[in-house]
Amino acid sequence: MSGTVITRLSRMARWEPDARGRMTRAALDLYAEQGFEQTTTAQIAERAGVTERTYFRHFADKREVLFDGSHRLEERVVDAVVAAPVDAAPLAVVGEAFATVAASLEERREFAARRAAVVAATPRLRERELLKLAALRDAAAAALRARGVPEPDASMVAEAGLGAFRIGFDAWIASGQARPVTDEVRAALAALRDQARG
Amino acid sequence: MSGTVITRLSRMARWEPDARGRMTRAALDLYAEQGFEQTTTAQIAERAGVTERTYFRHFADKREVLFDGSHRLEERVVDAVVAAPVDAAPLAVVGEAFATVAASLEERREFAARRAAVVAATPRLRERELLKLAALRDAAAAALRARGVPEPDASMVAEAGLGAFRIGFDAWIASGQARPVTDEVRAALAALRDQARG
DNA sequence: CAGGTGATGTCAGTTGCTGACATCACTGAC
DNA sequence: GTCAGTGATGTCAGCAACTGACATCACCTG
Numbered sequence: 001m002s003g004t005v006i007t008r009l010s011r012m013a014r015w016e017p018d019a020r021g022r023m024t025r026a027a028l029d030l031y032a033e034q035g036f037e038q039t040t041t042a043q044i045a046e047r048a049g050v051t052e053r054t055y056f057r058h059f060a061d062k063r064e065v066l067f068d069g070s071h072r073l074e075e076r077v078v079d080a081v082v083a084a085p086v087d088a089a090p091l092a093v094v095g096e097a098f099a100t101v102a103a104s105l106e107e108r109r110e111f112a113a114r115r116a117a118v119v120a121a122t123p124r125l126r127e128r129e130l131l132k133l134a135a136l137r138d139a140a141a142a143a144l145r146a147r148g149v150p151e152p153d154a155s156m157v158a159e160a161g162l163g164a165f166r167i168g169f170d171a172w173i174a175s176g177q178a179r180p181v182t183d184e185v186r187a188a189l190a191a192l193r194d195q196a197r198g
Numbered sequence: 199m200s201g202t203v204i205t206r207l208s209r210m211a212r213w214e215p216d217a218r219g220r221m222t223r224a225a226l227d228l229y230a231e232q233g234f235e236q237t238t239t240a241q242i243a244e245r246a247g248v249t250e251r252t253y254f255r256h257f258a259d260k261r262e263v264l265f266d267g268s269h270r271l272e273e274r275v276v277d278a279v280v281a282a283p284v285d286a287a288p289l290a291v292v293g294e295a296f297a298t299v300a301a302s303l304e305e306r307r308e309f310a311a312r313r314a315a316v317v318a319a320t321p322r323l324r325e326r327e328l329l330k331l332a333a334l335r336d337a338a339a340a341a342l343r344a345r346g347v348p349e350p351d352a353s354m355v356a357e358a359g360l361g362a363f364r365i366g367f368d369a370w371i372a373s374g375q376a377r378p379v380t381d382e383v384r385a386a387l388a389a390l391r392d393q394a395r396g
Numbered sequence: 397c398a399g400g401t402g403a404t405g406t407c408a409g410t411t412g413c414t415g416a417c418a419t420c421a422c423t424g425a426c
Numbered sequence: 427g428t429c430a431g432t433g434a435t436g437t438c439a440g441c442a443a444c445t446g447a448c449a450t451c452a453c454c455t456g
Binding site: 089090091126127128130131152153156157159162164166167168187188189192193194195196197198 | 350362393
Protein backbone atom coordinates (compact mmCIF):
# COMPACT_ATOMS: atom_id res chain seq x y z
CA MET A 1 0.00 0.00 0.00
CA SER A 2 3.08 2.22 0.18
CA GLY A 3 2.72 3.03 -3.51
CA THR A 4 -0.78 4.46 -3.18
CA VAL A 5 -0.99 7.92 -4.63
CA ILE A 6 -3.10 10.26 -2.55
CA THR A 7 -4.79 12.57 -5.02
CA ARG A 8 -5.59 15.89 -3.45
CA LEU A 9 -8.88 17.25 -4.66
CA SER A 10 -10.98 19.98 -3.12
CA ARG A 11 -13.96 17.73 -2.41
CA MET A 12 -12.57 14.25 -2.18
CA ALA A 13 -14.51 11.21 -1.04
CA ARG A 14 -13.46 9.40 2.10
CA TRP A 15 -10.89 7.17 0.47
CA GLU A 16 -9.68 6.96 -3.09
CA PRO A 17 -12.89 7.19 -5.09
CA ASP A 18 -14.29 4.66 -7.57
CA ALA A 19 -12.97 1.52 -5.91
CA ARG A 20 -15.36 -0.59 -7.99
CA GLY A 21 -14.14 0.88 -11.25
CA ARG A 22 -10.53 0.34 -10.26
CA MET A 23 -11.21 -3.26 -9.37
CA THR A 24 -13.07 -3.89 -12.62
CA ARG A 25 -10.27 -2.45 -14.71
CA ALA A 26 -7.62 -4.30 -12.69
CA ALA A 27 -9.48 -7.58 -13.10
CA LEU A 28 -10.06 -7.22 -16.84
CA ASP A 29 -6.42 -6.27 -17.39
CA LEU A 30 -5.14 -9.19 -15.34
CA TYR A 31 -7.52 -11.69 -16.91
CA ALA A 32 -6.42 -10.52 -20.35
CA GLU A 33 -2.72 -10.46 -19.50
CA GLN A 34 -2.28 -13.77 -17.72
CA GLY A 35 -5.62 -15.56 -17.93
CA PHE A 36 -8.53 -15.90 -15.52
CA GLU A 37 -7.37 -19.07 -13.79
CA GLN A 38 -3.85 -17.75 -13.29
CA THR A 39 -5.15 -14.59 -11.64
CA THR A 40 -5.86 -14.51 -7.91
CA THR A 41 -8.35 -12.23 -6.23
CA ALA A 42 -5.46 -11.00 -4.08
CA GLN A 43 -3.73 -9.75 -7.23
CA ILE A 44 -6.83 -7.90 -8.36
CA ALA A 45 -7.22 -6.28 -4.97
CA GLU A 46 -3.58 -5.32 -4.82
CA ARG A 47 -3.62 -3.68 -8.26
CA ALA A 48 -6.77 -1.79 -7.31
CA GLY A 49 -5.18 -0.61 -4.06
CA VAL A 50 -7.58 -2.38 -1.70
CA THR A 51 -7.59 -5.58 0.33
CA GLU A 52 -9.02 -8.88 -0.80
CA ARG A 53 -11.80 -8.55 1.75
CA THR A 54 -12.90 -5.28 0.19
CA TYR A 55 -13.06 -6.97 -3.20
CA PHE A 56 -15.50 -9.53 -1.82
CA ARG A 57 -17.61 -6.80 -0.27
CA HIS A 58 -18.15 -5.30 -3.73
CA PHE A 59 -18.42 -8.48 -5.79
CA ALA A 60 -19.93 -11.81 -4.86
CA ASP A 61 -17.10 -13.85 -6.34
CA LYS A 62 -14.10 -13.84 -8.63
CA ARG A 63 -16.24 -13.74 -11.79
CA GLU A 64 -18.79 -11.15 -10.91
CA VAL A 65 -16.38 -8.24 -11.55
CA LEU A 66 -17.03 -8.54 -15.25
CA PHE A 67 -20.81 -8.53 -14.90
CA ASP A 68 -21.44 -5.35 -13.00
CA GLY A 69 -23.52 -3.73 -15.73
CA SER A 70 -25.87 -6.65 -16.33
CA HIS A 71 -28.61 -5.14 -14.22
CA ARG A 72 -28.70 -2.06 -16.43
CA LEU A 73 -29.08 -4.22 -19.54
CA GLU A 74 -32.04 -5.93 -17.98
CA GLU A 75 -33.71 -2.62 -17.34
CA ARG A 76 -33.14 -1.58 -20.93
CA VAL A 77 -34.78 -4.68 -22.41
CA VAL A 78 -37.80 -4.37 -20.19
CA ASP A 79 -38.17 -0.66 -20.89
CA ALA A 80 -37.93 -1.24 -24.62
CA VAL A 81 -40.55 -3.99 -24.55
CA VAL A 82 -42.89 -1.88 -22.45
CA ALA A 83 -42.41 1.17 -24.67
CA ALA A 84 -43.23 -0.67 -27.90
CA PRO A 85 -46.51 0.16 -29.70
CA VAL A 86 -49.39 -1.95 -28.42
CA ASP A 87 -50.17 -3.40 -31.83
CA ALA A 88 -46.59 -4.43 -32.63
CA ALA A 89 -45.96 -8.13 -33.19
CA PRO A 90 -44.18 -9.84 -30.25
CA LEU A 91 -41.25 -11.05 -32.34
CA ALA A 92 -40.68 -7.54 -33.70
CA VAL A 93 -40.94 -6.11 -30.19
CA VAL A 94 -38.23 -8.31 -28.69
CA GLY A 95 -36.10 -7.95 -31.77
CA GLU A 96 -36.01 -4.19 -31.43
CA ALA A 97 -35.65 -4.43 -27.65
CA PHE A 98 -32.52 -6.55 -27.94
CA ALA A 99 -31.25 -4.37 -30.77
CA THR A 100 -31.54 -1.43 -28.38
CA VAL A 101 -29.61 -3.28 -25.71
CA ALA A 102 -26.92 -4.17 -28.22
CA ALA A 103 -26.72 -0.55 -29.31
CA SER A 104 -25.99 0.48 -25.73
CA LEU A 105 -22.85 -1.65 -25.83
CA GLU A 106 -21.55 0.25 -28.83
CA GLU A 107 -20.83 3.29 -26.65
CA ARG A 108 -18.06 1.35 -24.93
CA ARG A 109 -17.12 -0.86 -27.81
CA GLU A 110 -13.47 -1.18 -26.85
CA PHE A 111 -14.33 -2.37 -23.38
CA ALA A 112 -17.03 -4.65 -24.76
CA ALA A 113 -14.63 -6.26 -27.21
CA ARG A 114 -11.87 -6.82 -24.67
CA ARG A 115 -14.34 -8.21 -22.20
CA ALA A 116 -15.89 -10.50 -24.81
CA ALA A 117 -12.49 -11.95 -25.68
CA VAL A 118 -11.74 -12.79 -22.06
CA VAL A 119 -15.16 -14.30 -21.47
CA ALA A 120 -14.99 -16.38 -24.64
CA ALA A 121 -11.64 -17.78 -23.57
CA THR A 122 -12.78 -18.81 -20.09
CA PRO A 123 -15.40 -21.53 -19.51
CA ARG A 124 -16.16 -20.35 -15.98
CA LEU A 125 -16.81 -16.83 -17.25
CA ARG A 126 -18.93 -18.17 -20.09
CA GLU A 127 -21.04 -19.95 -17.50
CA ARG A 128 -21.70 -16.74 -15.65
CA GLU A 129 -22.43 -14.90 -18.88
CA LEU A 130 -25.02 -17.49 -19.80
CA LEU A 131 -26.69 -17.02 -16.43
CA LYS A 132 -26.91 -13.27 -16.98
CA LEU A 133 -28.23 -13.74 -20.48
CA ALA A 134 -30.84 -16.15 -19.15
CA ALA A 135 -31.93 -13.47 -16.70
CA LEU A 136 -32.19 -11.04 -19.62
CA ARG A 137 -34.31 -13.50 -21.55
CA ASP A 138 -36.58 -14.17 -18.56
CA ALA A 139 -37.05 -10.45 -18.03
CA ALA A 140 -38.02 -10.04 -21.68
CA ALA A 141 -40.45 -12.96 -21.45
CA ALA A 142 -42.08 -11.48 -18.35
CA ALA A 143 -42.42 -8.11 -20.08
CA LEU A 144 -44.08 -9.82 -23.03
CA ARG A 145 -46.53 -11.62 -20.78
CA ALA A 146 -47.36 -8.25 -19.24
CA ARG A 147 -48.32 -7.19 -22.77
CA GLY A 148 -50.74 -10.09 -22.95
CA VAL A 149 -48.62 -12.53 -24.92
CA PRO A 150 -49.52 -16.05 -23.72
CA GLU A 151 -47.22 -19.00 -23.00
CA PRO A 152 -45.38 -20.71 -24.51
CA ASP A 153 -45.28 -17.91 -27.08
CA ALA A 154 -43.77 -15.32 -24.76
CA SER A 155 -40.92 -17.61 -23.68
CA MET A 156 -40.19 -18.79 -27.21
CA VAL A 157 -40.19 -15.29 -28.64
CA ALA A 158 -37.92 -14.08 -25.84
CA GLU A 159 -35.62 -16.98 -26.58
CA ALA A 160 -35.48 -16.01 -30.23
CA GLY A 161 -34.77 -12.40 -29.32
CA LEU A 162 -31.92 -13.36 -27.03
CA GLY A 163 -30.56 -15.66 -29.71
CA ALA A 164 -30.52 -12.84 -32.21
CA PHE A 165 -28.78 -10.64 -29.64
CA ARG A 166 -26.07 -13.19 -28.92
CA ILE A 167 -25.46 -14.17 -32.53
CA GLY A 168 -25.58 -10.58 -33.68
CA PHE A 169 -23.16 -9.48 -30.99
CA ASP A 170 -20.74 -12.29 -31.79
CA ALA A 171 -20.86 -11.42 -35.48
CA TRP A 172 -20.22 -7.79 -34.62
CA ILE A 173 -17.15 -8.73 -32.58
CA ALA A 174 -15.89 -11.25 -35.12
CA SER A 175 -16.17 -8.76 -37.97
CA GLY A 176 -14.15 -6.13 -36.11
CA GLN A 177 -17.29 -4.04 -35.60
CA ALA A 178 -17.68 -3.45 -39.32
CA ARG A 179 -21.44 -2.91 -39.34
CA PRO A 180 -23.50 -1.52 -36.44
CA VAL A 181 -24.55 -4.18 -33.88
CA THR A 182 -28.17 -3.39 -34.41
CA ASP A 183 -27.90 -4.44 -38.05
CA GLU A 184 -26.32 -7.74 -37.07
CA VAL A 185 -29.04 -8.43 -34.53
CA ARG A 186 -31.79 -7.60 -37.00
CA ALA A 187 -30.15 -9.78 -39.65
CA ALA A 188 -30.05 -12.75 -37.28
CA LEU A 189 -33.71 -12.37 -36.42
CA ALA A 190 -34.61 -11.98 -40.08
CA ALA A 191 -32.84 -15.26 -40.83
CA LEU A 192 -34.98 -17.04 -38.28
CA ARG A 193 -38.12 -15.47 -39.69
CA ASP A 194 -37.23 -16.70 -43.16
CA GLN A 195 -36.60 -20.19 -41.87
CA ALA A 196 -39.92 -20.23 -40.04
CA ARG A 197 -41.79 -19.12 -43.14
CA GLY A 198 -39.96 -21.39 -45.57
CA MET B 199 -16.21 -46.57 6.44
CA SER B 200 -17.15 -49.18 9.07
CA GLY B 201 -20.65 -49.38 7.66
CA THR B 202 -19.55 -50.41 4.19
CA VAL B 203 -21.22 -53.65 3.16
CA ILE B 204 -18.93 -55.96 1.24
CA THR B 205 -21.14 -57.69 -1.28
CA ARG B 206 -19.80 -61.07 -2.20
CA LEU B 207 -20.39 -61.84 -5.83
CA SER B 208 -18.78 -64.53 -7.89
CA ARG B 209 -17.16 -62.13 -10.35
CA MET B 210 -16.75 -58.85 -8.51
CA ALA B 211 -14.77 -55.89 -9.75
CA ARG B 212 -11.69 -54.78 -7.90
CA TRP B 213 -13.52 -52.67 -5.38
CA GLU B 214 -17.19 -52.02 -4.88
CA PRO B 215 -18.47 -51.55 -8.41
CA ASP B 216 -20.20 -48.48 -9.86
CA ALA B 217 -18.46 -45.83 -7.81
CA ARG B 218 -19.68 -43.13 -10.19
CA GLY B 219 -23.28 -44.20 -9.85
CA ARG B 220 -23.01 -44.28 -6.07
CA MET B 221 -21.51 -40.83 -6.01
CA THR B 222 -24.17 -39.44 -8.34
CA ARG B 223 -26.98 -40.86 -6.24
CA ALA B 224 -25.35 -39.71 -3.00
CA ALA B 225 -24.90 -36.20 -4.38
CA LEU B 226 -28.45 -35.87 -5.71
CA ASP B 227 -29.87 -37.17 -2.42
CA LEU B 228 -27.77 -34.81 -0.33
CA TYR B 229 -28.44 -31.81 -2.56
CA ALA B 230 -32.17 -32.54 -2.32
CA GLU B 231 -32.14 -33.18 1.42
CA GLN B 232 -30.07 -30.31 2.70
CA GLY B 233 -29.32 -28.09 -0.30
CA PHE B 234 -26.33 -27.80 -2.61
CA GLU B 235 -24.47 -25.13 -0.67
CA GLN B 236 -24.90 -26.93 2.62
CA THR B 237 -23.45 -30.12 1.20
CA THR B 238 -19.69 -30.71 1.20
CA THR B 239 -17.85 -32.90 -1.27
CA ALA B 240 -16.55 -34.83 1.76
CA GLN B 241 -20.12 -35.76 2.66
CA ILE B 242 -20.83 -37.00 -0.85
CA ALA B 243 -17.68 -39.09 -0.83
CA GLU B 244 -18.44 -40.52 2.59
CA ARG B 245 -21.98 -41.53 1.64
CA ALA B 246 -20.66 -43.15 -1.53
CA GLY B 247 -18.03 -45.02 0.44
CA VAL B 248 -15.00 -43.37 -1.17
CA THR B 249 -12.60 -40.58 -0.31
CA GLU B 250 -12.94 -37.00 -1.39
CA ARG B 251 -9.92 -37.42 -3.66
CA THR B 252 -11.66 -40.21 -5.53
CA TYR B 253 -14.67 -37.99 -6.06
CA PHE B 254 -12.48 -35.40 -7.76
CA ARG B 255 -10.91 -38.06 -9.94
CA HIS B 256 -14.33 -38.87 -11.36
CA PHE B 257 -15.83 -35.39 -11.51
CA ALA B 258 -14.15 -32.10 -12.29
CA ASP B 259 -15.91 -30.21 -9.51
CA LYS B 260 -18.76 -30.23 -7.02
CA ARG B 261 -21.37 -29.53 -9.71
CA GLU B 262 -20.32 -31.90 -12.42
CA VAL B 263 -21.85 -34.95 -10.67
CA LEU B 264 -25.26 -33.98 -11.96
CA PHE B 265 -24.11 -33.56 -15.56
CA ASP B 266 -22.56 -36.89 -16.29
CA GLY B 267 -24.97 -37.77 -19.11
CA SER B 268 -24.66 -34.52 -21.02
CA HIS B 269 -22.22 -35.98 -23.52
CA ARG B 270 -24.74 -38.63 -24.52
CA LEU B 271 -27.39 -35.98 -25.12
CA GLU B 272 -25.01 -34.17 -27.43
CA GLU B 273 -24.47 -37.32 -29.46
CA ARG B 274 -28.20 -37.83 -29.74
CA VAL B 275 -28.88 -34.36 -31.14
CA VAL B 276 -26.11 -34.62 -33.68
CA ASP B 277 -27.18 -38.10 -34.76
CA ALA B 278 -30.77 -36.96 -35.15
CA VAL B 279 -29.78 -33.95 -37.24
CA VAL B 280 -27.52 -36.06 -39.43
CA ALA B 281 -30.16 -38.76 -39.86
CA ALA B 282 -32.88 -36.34 -40.99
CA PRO B 283 -34.01 -36.47 -44.66
CA VAL B 284 -31.89 -34.24 -46.87
CA ASP B 285 -34.83 -32.18 -48.07
CA ALA B 286 -36.24 -31.49 -44.59
CA ALA B 287 -36.47 -27.86 -43.51
CA PRO B 288 -33.78 -26.86 -40.94
CA LEU B 289 -36.29 -25.74 -38.31
CA ALA B 290 -38.17 -29.03 -38.57
CA VAL B 291 -34.90 -30.95 -38.37
CA VAL B 292 -33.75 -29.37 -35.12
CA GLY B 293 -37.26 -29.51 -33.70
CA GLU B 294 -37.40 -33.26 -34.13
CA ALA B 295 -33.80 -33.66 -33.02
CA PHE B 296 -34.46 -31.93 -29.71
CA ALA B 297 -37.76 -33.78 -29.36
CA THR B 298 -35.76 -37.00 -29.65
CA VAL B 299 -33.36 -35.86 -26.97
CA ALA B 300 -36.25 -34.93 -24.71
CA ALA B 301 -37.81 -38.34 -25.28
CA SER B 302 -34.64 -40.00 -24.06
CA LEU B 303 -35.13 -38.30 -20.70
CA GLU B 304 -38.55 -39.84 -20.31
CA GLU B 305 -36.99 -43.25 -19.68
CA ARG B 306 -35.68 -41.98 -16.35
CA ARG B 307 -38.39 -39.47 -15.66
CA GLU B 308 -38.20 -39.78 -11.87
CA PHE B 309 -34.49 -39.05 -11.85
CA ALA B 310 -34.97 -36.25 -14.38
CA ALA B 311 -37.62 -34.58 -12.27
CA ARG B 312 -35.68 -34.79 -9.00
CA ARG B 313 -32.59 -33.51 -10.74
CA ALA B 314 -34.48 -30.65 -12.37
CA ALA B 315 -35.86 -29.53 -9.01
CA VAL B 316 -32.40 -29.38 -7.46
CA VAL B 317 -30.91 -27.56 -10.43
CA ALA B 318 -33.74 -25.04 -10.54
CA ALA B 319 -33.22 -24.26 -6.86
CA THR B 320 -29.47 -23.67 -7.14
CA PRO B 321 -28.00 -20.78 -9.16
CA ARG B 322 -24.58 -22.40 -9.40
CA LEU B 323 -26.14 -25.55 -10.82
CA ARG B 324 -28.27 -23.53 -13.21
CA GLU B 325 -25.08 -21.94 -14.48
CA ARG B 326 -23.55 -25.29 -15.27
CA GLU B 327 -26.77 -26.48 -16.88
CA LEU B 328 -26.77 -23.46 -19.15
CA LEU B 329 -23.21 -24.26 -20.21
CA LYS B 330 -24.19 -27.81 -21.11
CA LEU B 331 -27.25 -26.61 -22.99
CA ALA B 332 -25.08 -24.13 -24.89
CA ALA B 333 -22.83 -27.01 -25.90
CA LEU B 334 -25.91 -28.89 -27.08
CA ARG B 335 -26.99 -25.89 -29.12
CA ASP B 336 -23.55 -25.43 -30.65
CA ALA B 337 -23.41 -29.09 -31.60
CA ALA B 338 -26.78 -28.79 -33.30
CA ALA B 339 -25.66 -25.67 -35.15
CA ALA B 340 -22.51 -27.40 -36.35
CA ALA B 341 -24.53 -30.38 -37.56
CA LEU B 342 -26.82 -28.03 -39.46
CA ARG B 343 -23.88 -26.31 -41.11
CA ALA B 344 -22.64 -29.75 -42.16
CA ARG B 345 -26.00 -30.12 -43.94
CA GLY B 346 -25.29 -26.95 -45.85
CA VAL B 347 -27.32 -24.49 -43.79
CA PRO B 348 -25.51 -21.13 -43.90
CA GLU B 349 -24.93 -18.65 -41.08
CA PRO B 350 -26.56 -16.97 -39.28
CA ASP B 351 -29.44 -19.32 -40.13
CA ALA B 352 -27.85 -22.41 -38.62
CA SER B 353 -27.13 -20.70 -35.31
CA MET B 354 -30.55 -19.09 -35.08
CA VAL B 355 -32.39 -22.28 -35.91
CA ALA B 356 -30.32 -24.20 -33.35
CA GLU B 357 -31.15 -21.53 -30.82
CA ALA B 358 -34.84 -21.93 -31.53
CA GLY B 359 -34.57 -25.70 -31.24
CA LEU B 360 -32.85 -25.48 -27.88
CA GLY B 361 -35.42 -22.98 -26.71
CA ALA B 362 -38.21 -25.35 -27.60
CA PHE B 363 -36.38 -28.12 -25.77
CA ARG B 364 -35.95 -26.09 -22.62
CA ILE B 365 -39.44 -24.64 -22.56
CA GLY B 366 -40.99 -27.96 -23.46
CA PHE B 367 -39.05 -29.76 -20.77
CA ASP B 368 -39.98 -27.19 -18.14
CA ALA B 369 -43.64 -27.44 -19.10
CA TRP B 370 -43.41 -31.22 -18.88
CA ILE B 371 -41.97 -31.02 -15.37
CA ALA B 372 -44.37 -28.30 -14.24
CA SER B 373 -47.38 -30.27 -15.46
CA GLY B 374 -46.32 -33.36 -13.55
CA GLN B 375 -45.44 -35.10 -16.82
CA ALA B 376 -49.04 -35.05 -18.02
CA ARG B 377 -48.33 -35.10 -21.75
CA PRO B 378 -45.25 -36.65 -23.40
CA VAL B 379 -42.25 -34.33 -23.51
CA THR B 380 -42.06 -34.57 -27.24
CA ASP B 381 -45.50 -32.99 -27.52
CA GLU B 382 -44.47 -30.12 -25.27
CA VAL B 383 -41.34 -29.49 -27.32
CA ARG B 384 -43.24 -29.57 -30.60
CA ALA B 385 -45.88 -27.23 -29.18
CA ALA B 386 -43.23 -24.70 -28.16
CA LEU B 387 -41.66 -24.74 -31.60
CA ALA B 388 -45.07 -24.44 -33.24
CA ALA B 389 -45.75 -21.35 -31.15
CA LEU B 390 -42.59 -19.72 -32.46
CA ARG B 391 -43.46 -20.64 -36.04
CA ASP B 392 -46.86 -19.03 -35.65
CA GLN B 393 -45.31 -15.89 -34.22
CA ALA B 394 -42.79 -15.71 -37.05
CA ARG B 395 -45.48 -16.00 -39.66
CA GLY B 396 -47.26 -13.11 -38.00
C1' DC C 397 -16.65 18.32 19.73
C1' DA C 398 -19.11 13.93 20.80
C1' DG C 399 -21.40 10.44 18.74
C1' DG C 400 -23.05 8.07 14.45
C1' DT C 401 -22.41 6.00 9.89
C1' DG C 402 -20.45 3.58 6.22
C1' DA C 403 -16.59 1.81 3.94
C1' DT C 404 -12.39 -0.32 4.84
C1' DG C 405 -8.64 -3.26 7.18
C1' DT C 406 -7.25 -7.43 9.93
C1' DC C 407 -7.44 -12.12 11.02
C1' DA C 408 -8.88 -16.68 11.64
C1' DG C 409 -11.25 -20.40 9.65
C1' DT C 410 -13.86 -23.49 6.24
C1' DT C 411 -14.34 -25.54 1.80
C1' DG C 412 -13.24 -26.60 -2.94
C1' DC C 413 -9.77 -28.48 -5.47
C1' DT C 414 -4.79 -30.22 -6.88
C1' DG C 415 -0.15 -32.52 -7.00
C1' DA C 416 2.80 -36.13 -5.38
C1' DC C 417 3.33 -40.49 -3.76
C1' DA C 418 1.97 -44.98 -1.67
C1' DT C 419 -1.09 -48.98 -1.88
C1' DC C 420 -4.18 -52.36 -3.21
C1' DA C 421 -6.82 -55.71 -6.30
C1' DC C 422 -6.62 -57.86 -10.22
C1' DT C 423 -4.38 -59.19 -14.96
C1' DG C 424 -1.30 -61.17 -18.11
C1' DA C 425 3.14 -63.21 -19.36
C1' DC C 426 6.42 -66.48 -18.17
C1' DG D 427 2.12 -70.52 -9.74
C1' DT D 428 4.53 -66.36 -9.44
C1' DC D 429 5.70 -61.88 -10.45
C1' DA D 430 5.80 -57.50 -12.74
C1' DG D 431 2.36 -54.37 -14.74
C1' DT D 432 -1.92 -51.64 -14.70
C1' DG D 433 -5.54 -48.94 -13.08
C1' DA D 434 -8.29 -47.29 -9.48
C1' DT D 435 -7.99 -45.88 -4.91
C1' DG D 436 -6.09 -43.90 -0.33
C1' DT D 437 -3.14 -40.46 2.18
C1' DC D 438 -1.32 -36.09 2.92
C1' DA D 439 0.18 -31.51 2.28
C1' DG D 440 -1.07 -27.18 0.40
C1' DC D 441 -3.14 -23.21 -2.25
C1' DA D 442 -6.92 -20.27 -3.49
C1' DA D 443 -11.72 -18.86 -2.98
C1' DC D 444 -14.64 -17.24 0.07
C1' DT D 445 -16.91 -15.85 5.00
C1' DG D 446 -17.73 -14.14 9.79
C1' DA D 447 -16.33 -11.26 13.59
C1' DC D 448 -14.30 -7.34 15.15
C1' DA D 449 -11.43 -3.09 14.93
C1' DT D 450 -10.54 1.27 12.60
C1' DC D 451 -10.82 5.30 10.08
C1' DA D 452 -12.72 9.38 7.53
C1' DC D 453 -16.41 12.03 7.40
C1' DC D 454 -20.95 13.97 8.79
C1' DT D 455 -24.46 15.69 12.00
C1' DG D 456 -26.24 17.73 15.86
